[in-house]
Amino acid sequence: xxxxxxxxxxxxxxxxxxxxxxxxxxxxxxxxxxxxxxxxxxxxxxxxxxxxxxxxxxxxxxxxxxxxxxxxxxxxxxxxxxxxxxxxxxxxxxxxxxxxxxxxxxxxxxxxxxxxxxxxxxxxxxxxxxxxxxxx
Numbered sequence: 001x002x003x004x005x006x007x008x009x010x011x012x013x014x015x016x017x018x019x020x021x022x023x024x025x026x027x028x029x030x031x032x033x034x035x036x037x038x039x040x041x042x043x044x045x046x047x048x049x050x051x052x053x054x055x056x057x058x059x060x061x062x063x064x065x066x067x068x069x070x071x072x073x074x075x076x077x078x079x080x081x082x083x084x085x086x087x088x089x090x091x092x093x094x095x096x097x098x099x100x101x102x103x104x105x106x107x108x109x110x111x112x113x114x115x116x117x118x119x120x121x122x123x124x125x126x127x128x129x130x131x132x133x134x135x136x
Contacts, residue, residue, distance in 0.1 A: 016046040019058065024121040024129045031096070032056040042098045064136050065093035067115045070102065089133055091117050101132045110135055 020043065023030040033040040034048035035055045042061070047054050070089035076082070087102040089111075098119055102111060116136035123129055 017044045020044050021129060023058070024131060027121055029061045029119045029121060029131050030058045031061060033059055040096050042096055061096065061098065061119055062093040064116050064118055065091040065098065065133075067091050067111070067113055067117050067133070068097070069113055070111055072108075087111060089117075091119070091133055093119070101130075103132045103134045106133075106135045 017032075020030065030044065031040060031042045032044040032046065033056060034051060034053050035057055036053040037048060037051040039048055039050045040059075041049070044056075044058070046056055048056065068090045070087055072085055072087050073080075074085050076084040076086070080086075086104070087106075087108075089100065089102050091098050091100075100119060102117075103122075117133040118136050119131050120134055121129060122132050
């Protein structure tokens with residue numbers, strides 16, 4: 001199992017962080033923290049860019065975060081053309097910045113920096129797994 005089940009378009013079939021996909025399929029959005037220096041990253045990294053240590057631990061992203069910024073994509077890149085318009089955002093979860101899509105179920109008028117969001121796994125119609133932000 002690798003990245004072949006992630007998102008809309010997959011360019012990688014094997015990755016060191018394939019557990020990320022397994023966790024999504026279990027209904028959890030997880031990431032990694034370096035056991036040596038304590039740095040946390042999203043997306044998960046199996047090798048710490050700060051101290052080059054490879055001893056990391058998985059942890060679940062906090063239940064509620066805060067929307068930092070967003071943009072509405074009107075013309076999607078290759079593989080995403082038919083999905084536009086969609087909203088991309090960055091949210092802060094206890095100091096961990098997460099990049100992702102905002103659910104199409106969130107009313108455009110409700111999307112503002114500072115709103116409370118949660119990050120949840122979602123499956124596409126083709127059975128691909130991803131994650132998105134939903135309004136709390």
